[in-house]
Amino acid sequence: MISVVLLGAGNVATHLYNVFQDAKHITVTQWYNRHLSKLTTYKNEVEITDNLEDLNPADIYILAVSDDAISNVSKALPFQDRFVVHTSGTVSLYDINDKHSRGVFYPLQTFTKDAEIDFSTIPLCIEALKNPDLKLLKTLSESIGSKHYKISTEQRKRLHVAAVFANNFTNQMYRITHEITEENQIEFEVLKPLILETAKKIQKMTPYMAQTGPAVRGDKKTIKKHLKLIKNPQHKAIYELLTNAILETHGRKKL
Structure with missing residues (x-):
């Protein structure tokens, strides 16, 4: 015992x-x-x-x-x-x-x-x-x-940084998503299957391989439409930052 x-x-x-x-x-x-x-x-x-x-x-x-x-x-x-x-x-x-x-x-x-x-x-x-x-x-x-x-201590410190990206920052993205849906009288519930599927996919493949969306496709026409729809300056800045990160990761020209 x-x-x-x-x-x-x-x-x-x-x-x-x-x-x-x-x-x-x-x-x-x-x-x-x-x-x-x-x-x-x-x-x-x-x-x-x-x-x-x-x-x-x-x-x-x-x-x-x-x-x-x-x-x-x-x-x-x-x-x-x-x-x-x-x-x-x-x-x-x-x-x-x-x-x-x-x-x-x-x-x-x-x-x-x-x-x-x-x-x-x-x-x-x-x-x-x-x-x-x-x-x-x-x-x-x-x-x-x-x-x-x-x-080790040094590994754990870096693991904690990774955990902040995986959990805290992801949850902030959910909060922004919730705000957008509420502003437009859409049930947040509609997005839950997508959220769950995204999490399920990385159980079987790397996040790099699981990436989808307009940025990985280089679909800048859709990206520009999204940016016009986003009114909150902070949300727009986050969208641009993450879009450029995906474009760069997948070898495409940044915005």
Whole structure:
């Protein structure tokens, strides 16, 4: 049985707590947050505390706190030579205070507290300085049904940049799409099959091969018609920027 102490009460911490609770070989012995009110819902399920001095012994301490807090919280932990990991996509393993054994347990997924998450579909990026610690992270990943990848700090930082393009920027494109459809009294629902098909295609082919649309065809007549229809200056600038990126990628002359 792997004993875990969770620190933090945000989206990632909440989802980790839920999946750990369902896992046969993991026990959350304690949950810490500096504002205890955020944990009172769980007080009948797990020991909660807002005092670092009261932390229990555990196999692993998971800092699911903000990136800026990782260094300070790890320094404030009232013990040493225990295994402490963070869950950040951008913070170095070495930001954890060196009085601890250090590691990273980064789930590569977008988290919203009330949205259901299936950890069997989530890749876990793990890193540790010591082989026994790395083995523990592998076991922890497998215990919640997740596939694990040994990813270095430098790789993880760049992976996080890629994830922003794949998720955050894509979602902003959906927001713009939603705005355009609403302005023109069109149901956003009409576009959902297209969105799903686009995501499905890259399961079987590269994004380069999956690209369609007027830019990849070099159809500048259609592109010009689109630009005339777009009234929002920001949307027009984004359309031009992405169109030129596609034209250049596929060896065509830019606008």
